[in-house]
Amino acid sequence: QKEVEQNSGPLSVPEGAIASLNCTYSDRGSQSFFWYRQYSGKSPELIMFIYSNGDKEDGRFTAQLNKASQYVSLLIRDSQPSDSATYLCAGCYTSYGKLTFGQGTILTVHP
């Protein structure tokens, strides 16, 4: 079983819709979770991080964490074509240590 698994893609949504990206993790010791966006040929860019159960909002992005269900999600509201990228979910035992990444979900937002 992979430590961090993301919903299989690719995911395609129309412009203006809500994109929902999901991630599950197997290690209950994981405390911190991160979402990175990676454009083709580029490096990962941090979008959101969440440490506590519940929701965390930043602009069009909302991260959700449910430690009991070992589930992390990222919602992107009012999706734009510029949001088209691979989204990587990562977990960490602490807030500063090794990041364990999922395989990524490719998101395409079509006009």
Next chain:
Amino acid sequence: DAGVTQSPTHLIKTRGQQVTLRCSPKSGHDTVSWYQQALGQGPQFIFQYYEEEERQRGNFPDRFSGHQFPNYSSELNVNALLLGDSALYLCASSFGDQPQHFGDGTRLSIL
């Protein structure tokens, strides 16, 4: 304010050779982590350096070694290169419990 910088951007080597990759952390950051990202996969943790010591290590063979200098910059060395070492090598820096930020990476190709 410069972000994480890596050099070189691209490198071509042949099997059996050795390679050194370099990373300068973002200003104010003191921790450097290295990741390997194969095509279509999420990054895999190699190791993390803090206070010039290897603090944490992933499941990589001893052919992979590193160093951190007093100015917090870091090197990743790979000996006896294999075809399977072809990947994007990412350096990430951080400070304290803040999230890791990635450089643009070094794309290594082994012929």
